[in-house]
Amino acid sequence: MFTGIDEIDWAALRHAYGSAADVPGWLRGLASPDPAERERALDGMYGAVHHQGDVYDSTLASIPFLFALVAHEEVPDRGGLVELLTSIGGVNGGDAGADASAVVRSGAEAFVALAGDPDAGVRAAAAGALVRFSGEPARVLGLLRQRMAVERDDGVLLALIEALGLFVRRHRGQRGAALGLLAAHSTPPHGPGLRLASLGQLALGAPDRLPADLVPTAVGLLRDRSRQRSGTPGPDRPDTDTLVGRLRRLRPSDEEGSHLLRTLHAGLDDRVADRTALLAGQLASPDPVDRCNAVWMTAGLLREWRGDHSRTVALVGGQLASDEGRLRDAAVWVLTDLFALAAPAADALDALLAARPGLRLHRWEGAAPALGGPLKALARSGDPRAVPVLAEVLAGPDVPDDLGHVIVHLGRAAAPLAPALRRGLRSVEPASPDAVDRAAPLLAALGALGDTESLPEVLRLLRGTADGPGRQGAVVGHALRALAAFGPAAREAAPAVRDLLGTRHAPAAAAALWSLEGDASAVLPALLGELAGDGPRRRQAADGLARLGPAARPALPGLHRLTESDQVWERMSAACALWRIDGAPEPVVPVLRAAWAQHPHTRGTIAGCVRDLGPAGAPLWDLLEAELAAPRRHTARKGGYGSHDILKDEALVRTCREVVAEQEG
Template sequence: MDLDTVFAGLDRIAWPELHHAYGPADDVPDLLRALAATDEESAEEAEQELWSSIVHQGTVYRATVPAVPFLARLAAAGVRSAELLGMLGAIAESTDEHDPERPGAARAAVVAQLPVILAMLSDAEPEVRQCAAWAVAQCGPGAGADARAALRSRWTTETDPTVRADLLTAYAVVDPGAAQELCATAKGTTEPPQVRVAALLAIVDTGQPWGDDSAAVVAALSPLEPHTAGGQWEREALESLVTGLHERGDVDAAIDAAIDVAVSALDRAVEAVGAGADPKESAQEATWAAGCLALRSKTAPARLLPAMLPLLDHPDTAGDVIDAIRDWAVPAPQAVPPLVRLAEGAGEHADRALAALVRVGAPEAAGLLARHFEDRPRALAAAFDRTMQRPPVPLPCAPELLDAVRARLAALTAGATTAGPRQSLVAGGLAAANEPVHLSGVLAGWGPRARAALPELVDALPHHPFAVSRALAAIADAGRDPDVVAALRARAGTGSVPDRQAAAAALHALTGDATVVLSVLGPALDEPNGPRDNCLRAVAPLGEQARPLLPRLRALLAEPVENRSTVPAVEAALTAATATWELTGDQETVLPVVLEGLGWAERPWGDRVAERAAEVAALVGPAARPAEPRLLAMLDRPDTAAAAARALAALHPGSDRPAGVPLTELVDRVLPSLEPGAYLNSALAALKTLAALGPTAFTPAQLDRIRGLAEGERRIVGSGIQIDIIRNDEEFRAAARTVLAGLTR
């Protein structure tokens, strides 16, 4: 195909009237022509520009659609064939369409070029054949009968194992109903490992039965990862198998099968350890897949952990098992003896093992930590994290551990060369910067039981005021500890606003005297570019004592709307509105800011602001009814529906149709917020809304849904810091059980 034929009609398209990621698409013709340049650097640059403009981070545009035929012709003419087939596949795959002329137009454009793409399934280059199969697969079952026939025909003649595996995967995508027979043959021993693994993945992807014969193939081929290298479908095979099985419709059977797959892989790794072979590759794949399953399945950890424990005996495999014990939140008494042995050693594994012992609350943890403070930063961080959980579960305040904490805090204070700002992470390293925070947090968790550490805390206060102030407030007694009161009063008078505020807040907590904290907060609220929101959050605990700040709060609310163009600025205004309402009940002052905040629901990344505004509307109650139209619109957005539903119920207390919406419908709007993969705070907020709607809002089916959240096998919390997901999910389940009990009482 000559280039004149390739580019025929290119200049008849009104490219300036079309748009891509960076505006008018008048540059697209030159970029398409540059792909055929003899200069490799220019061609590669043009390709990257097209990726960036017409398939920007997976988004397709109006200008993408007319570019597709030219990309297909260029690929067929041998111009960057593999790369352009990859681009065509990405266009077909995209569901993120920006201002489409009609939904699915970009994929339809690729489907229209399938006759050109299918011809490249017979290209002399294996990579081109692979990319052609991948591009066809991205068109899905809509690729049509010709595509199905072409893939099946090429399968019968293809000899390259990697291309053959990708052809099987592509065929299973475009014709899942006919894939069963092919997969049954392909997983047999006559096929190369790449094809057998592709068959296993296709069996799971297409919902075919998973039997002992499939599990046997996994055991025979483990580790699976080497058999997927070079394929166009970039995924970790064992993880995809176990999580895919778990996601299938028959949950119990799928979980059993998924766990069997992971356990068989773990057994294989253990056998390697016993035989003196290097188990690292098999063990890493198996423990990673087990961890991914544990993040999805409530029952998986207890069933997987026993199979993993023998891997603690090998230095190359111990780390992943230690982390699993630390993160999975399941009782593991059989793991304690080997962890203790590791924790008594030296090096990184010793620290990680002790962190796991701390996390699971092993009685041996306190003594081990006391003896090894200086070289166990992970274990100290784990002890601190226990204090920060909801509710806190600090380590026992054993005398030896208290003495060790005091000694270490004193040593750090003695080594501090300057007072004031907290240590730079760059200058001192993360562990050095965090250690005083962690030590102070452990002491705070013990409360008055840590009274013996007050001298060390007072000495450390000038160097670490933020963390130490919190500890002093938790431990000291104003009547018995005048030196603590004096130290906090002095620290509240100097330094940065956050540090002064921390000391003043601790002083207020100890004495009930708000004079000092008001003297810190007042001037800070006058600084438009200062830490206003944090200061305003400190107003709430003051209650009526915050009344002297009321003029400043009113002045902040009266500022022009254009002053609140950023998220921190509008959040500060909403916090000020909350405090003002609680002090005055002044609807006229508060409501404009609430309406302004609700308007952020329509902005990119504005959901958090809108949720905060809905919370204020709920606090205001019936006086906030002018906000109803915006709250009703927020019901259509999963990220804001829970806050909006709670506010609407508060605007119409006792009504079974707040703002004309039946309570059962509000429940239906909230429940999608509780799908697997949620963040803990969002999930807890949704539960709070469900509880606020009350027992009469729920149908029996909806109550069953709540029961499933509390007692079901699948985890709901699936986002956030990975090491906390399982514990967060357990916290969510406990809250769901409480809500369920209240609704069914």
């Protein structure tokens, strides 16, 4: 298996963390009889040699040895090695990725033999590899058909169905027979798992072949599968502190069921009504494992699609009464990221907090406490019932540093919390290493409440950190934003703010001083100076100049230059400022249209600019109208999501509605 491995100068090759001298040890470890050693070796391969899907010269050098390992039946866990080869060969982009794909393709004949391997895990992994890397589609389809006829392992049959679906999507001109096989396996007498898998692949590759009664059929199959699901535990695996081990612990308890449903939802994509109905059936399942899988599916739907999700959210809230901790935790996690959309589950969140007071805080060993998920979700939803609970937390010995960030979502209903927030701010020492972490959420909350009684403490922090380095100095920005939120009622802070106009805090200081005094002549020189610079504060300066309106006309030449920046956010801020100052839609409208189309995350700021311009914003009204007609969230993205994505999209929709309503009014 390792012939020639010592003849390679591995130390001269590279992986994600430098020299690849450790790769031969990992390759040999993959063949170890010790499960823990094999897992550590696989962790090394994924964590360094194939780090985050990348390919290095050491990755290419490893491929022949991986093929040699999977060819020896005495090597355990070869299915995982076939998956590693498949992942390496599937890298797109770059010369190294193309080389890796070519090398794996050159060895594709090995997958033909592995498709009939005695090890079910190997057979399952080889099915998809055949479709991906073999250059003979007709032969591959014949092999898949043959394996479907003789295979008796349910897990391998599911992998074969997935391979057929992949074949349909990759070889559209030769997909007829594959579609026939999928359609045949989506009906009786085949078992519910196989039928669900076939429906998912049809949804991905040929949605026109789905049955008209898809939702009740899928829900019924889900129930049948739950009743038949074996209680036998999965394969015994070592509990190692490796990337592979951690990922395994994060997997759902019914990983197969989760995958089946995720595939079906992915195939249905924009059929939101069908997906919503399917989720309703899943969330009403008598099996808590199925309901837990459904909760995670709900998160994906709500993050990507707009609409009235109140019934679905209420059903997720219903899971909070479950005695199943995993299900309850999943529901809390999903609701926490919904913000105002979690309102239909507010009663359930409130009931959970009343029944389990210990969930108000979440504690990690050796770390400061954080707000518990149920309380955070309730507060983020804007429900005033969170206020007395937060007051009790504030009165306790351990006040979470993230508490202020959720209070802002309660609006004026959180006013009773202001005294406790002030006390918290009073305890922050400007010179402490954690000053910014502790002060930032408190300042945000007090600013949102307009609590001018906290002005002495805000000024104390402002003066105490104005000259501080790094993160200590970052407190200044948060303090200035709080003062800007206070407005003229905090006018006495103006001298302290004015002193910062000649520092690195100039843009934020100018914004605060303008809010306090409204004197353009006091802030314009500082903003013009920042605009003429070449640092990241140019955008902040443009935003500040926009607030001044026509009084900032001396900035027009510099703003015109900034619209040609290679940074989209600078171009957008400059264009908005020009429009507000000069009132002329040209040439800024093309800049804003391009930013809107090319960088969706700029849309919230652009929509706010259009709203503030009133009738003068008419040249961009069509963009806002089109946004309201779009069912997909502007924050929807592939390969991840942000915890505030729904919040940002709902804010954009709200702004667009305000503009349209103003037009109609």
